[in-house]
Amino acid sequence: xxxxxxxxxxxxxxxxxxxxxxxxxxxxxxxxxxxxxxxxxxxxxxxxxxxxxxxxxxxxxxxxxxxxxxxxxxxxxxxxxxxxxxxxxxxxxxxxxxxxxxxxxxxxxxxx
Amino acid sequence: xxxxxxxxxxxxxxxxxxxxxxxxxxxxxxxxxxxxxxxxxxxxxxxxxxxxxxxxxxxxxxxxxxxxxxxxxxxxxxxxxxxxxxxxxxxxxxxxxxxxxxxxxxxxxxxxxxxxx
Numbered sequence: 001x002x003x004x005x006x007x008x009x010x011x012x013x014x015x016x017x018x019x020x021x022x023x024x025x026x027x028x029x030x031x032x033x034x035x036x037x038x039x040x041x042x043x044x045x046x047x048x049x050x051x052x053x054x055x056x057x058x059x060x061x062x063x064x065x066x067x068x069x070x071x072x073x074x075x076x077x078x079x080x081x082x083x084x085x086x087x088x089x090x091x092x093x094x095x096x097x098x099x100x101x102x103x104x105x106x107x108x109x110x111x112x
Numbered sequence: 113x114x115x116x117x118x119x120x121x122x123x124x125x126x127x128x129x130x131x132x133x134x135x136x137x138x139x140x141x142x143x144x145x146x147x148x149x150x151x152x153x154x155x156x157x158x159x160x161x162x163x164x165x166x167x168x169x170x171x172x173x174x175x176x177x178x179x180x181x182x183x184x185x186x187x188x189x190x191x192x193x194x195x196x197x198x199x200x201x202x203x204x205x206x207x208x209x210x211x212x213x214x215x216x217x218x219x220x221x222x223x224x225x226x227x228x229x
Binding site: 035037042043044045046047050091093095098099100102103104105 | 145154155156157167168170200202204210217218219220221222223225
């Protein structure tokens, strides 16, 4: 069975703190893709990153970084020096066997 | 390039009615997928269309249907609306369909918020 688990329902931090959003996935496929999307209050899902199962290299994009570990089936997302504009719901998703499976999302609240 | 557009943005319907939602993909994108988002069930895949053909379908009853036109625009229809159909319906477009070896990067529209009373 394919599954994505985002155990953190809601996280609240003060601006400038670092925060990590966890994502654990399950799949039996050897080829798959992992995604992170951001959904601000406006509702539109914004693509953040895509990772394929053969590329475990971590990635950094500005204040955002992603840690992909196949050994633990995790694809965690860290925001460094968080800002109020980072407040949103963040979704992790797994593309495998022609389906895109979504996690339940983590609501991130950044307080000024 | 214009993004994915969805119309209408908000809709209120009564139980038993039917509704049609529209999605215009990014120019050049030929794959369109639909998702339902509710607080209880989260994001769930409805169906995917490519070149006017349905490629994949999620686990939804037959009341949910869709189609794609030759210009890649897509519509989804829900008949005999139920209260539980109240949700945000999201459309996403992609240059290629799922299963073609691509990474299936999708671009989402703002959604249509459907309220069934």
